[in-house]
Amino acid sequence: MAVLFRDFITMEEISLDRSDQQPVNEKPVKNRNRSAGPSRGRITFWVIVSILGFFILLAASALFYVWNGLRPASQGEARQVELKKGMSPFKFAETLEAEGIIRDSFLFKYYLRLKDEGPRFQAGVYALNPGMDKDTIITVLNAGETLKKETIRFTIPEGFTIEQIADTLSKAGYVDKEAFLKLADTDRSWGDAEAARGIPKDKPSLKHRLEGYLFPETYELEKDSQPEAIIIRMLMELDHKLDSLPENWEEPMLERGIDFHALMTIASLVEREVVVDEERPIVAGIIYNRLDKGMPLQIDASVQYALPAPKERLLEEDTKVDSPYNTYRVKGMPPGPIASPSLKSIEAALFPEDTDYLYYVTKKDGSHEHLFGRTLKEHNRNIAKSKESAKQGGANNGN
Structure with a gap:
């Protein structure tokens, strides 16, 4: 009897121990083994929120970059900047940034493209202030509101010889007389001056090669203009006057x-x-x-x-x-x-x-x-x- 009771106890203990174990072929009880982390749906939600946040932050940063780059630069004293003849507006934008007139030349270039500006910019030296609005800068460049350079002014009366012209310029301190005459006697082309091309090359008896071709007029040129520039200006004036003659005047x-x-x-x-x-x-x-x-x-x-x-x-x-x-x-x-x-x-x-x-x-x-x-x-x-x-x-x- 005692043996049977002990065996019964033993079997019962064994039964109790196995009661906590899930049978091998028995379907798992719902939620019994769920992990402690967030659900898949919640993860997806936060991923989407993070991506949207990133793009919003990116867009905000881009907008801030554009706004900051196109707003006026810090105020400062006027600076002289030169838009050279033949320089592209985009290249000049880099000059403006280097001088502190604008903040960002890259953005200014695209602003010019957007507004279809730049082709009408006029060459010259400008006085521009850091802090000027971009549209104001564009208006000034389109209008050609350049600085008036210091100039020289002289008058050549009608009927003057080239020696009298050289003497007039020499006394005013603009040229060396002998150097001017030597240059004027050089057999060469003079820029775009057309009339002077009609001077014969086979005339060794000419006293002065450009005699008669330096048109008598009142001239104003930039200070420190070289003799060559003065001669070309006077030759070009002759071309200009000839253009005022009746059509077919050569006939x-x-x-x-x-x-x-x-x-x-x-x-x-x-x-x-x-x-x-x-x-x-x-x-x-x-x-x-x-x-x-x-x-x-x-x-x-x-x-x-x-x-x-x-x-x-x-x-x-x-x-x-x-x-x-x-x-x-x-x-x-x-x-x-x-x-x-x-x-x-x-x-x-x-x-x-x-x-x-x-x-x-x-x-x-x-x-x-x-x-x-x-x-x-x-x-x-x-x-x-x-x-x-x-x-x-x-x-x-x-x-």
């Missing part, structure tokens, strides 16, 4: 069988001989008439140019000077211009008055007008009249 010149260099030579003779504008076409016509007849021009102004120094009054011996510019000894025209002609003299050489005059003499009454003659006999009478008027003028002055 009368070609019909007469002369080139542009010869035209400028005749215009310079007219310039030095005539003061009254109305008489310029008449004197130009006389020059053509004498050339057509093979007569020497006998123009006093050409003799003056041939002399070492001009004289107040020419003597007969002066007309014998050995020079290709002496139109008393040499038939035809001198090798080139003897001075810088005005536009009116150029027009007179282009469109001379059709007359049969062959002679002219200056009135000696102070009017600067001329008496014109068709024959030598008539010319001599005019000379006598001129002398008589001079005597009368002297008597009147004495009274």
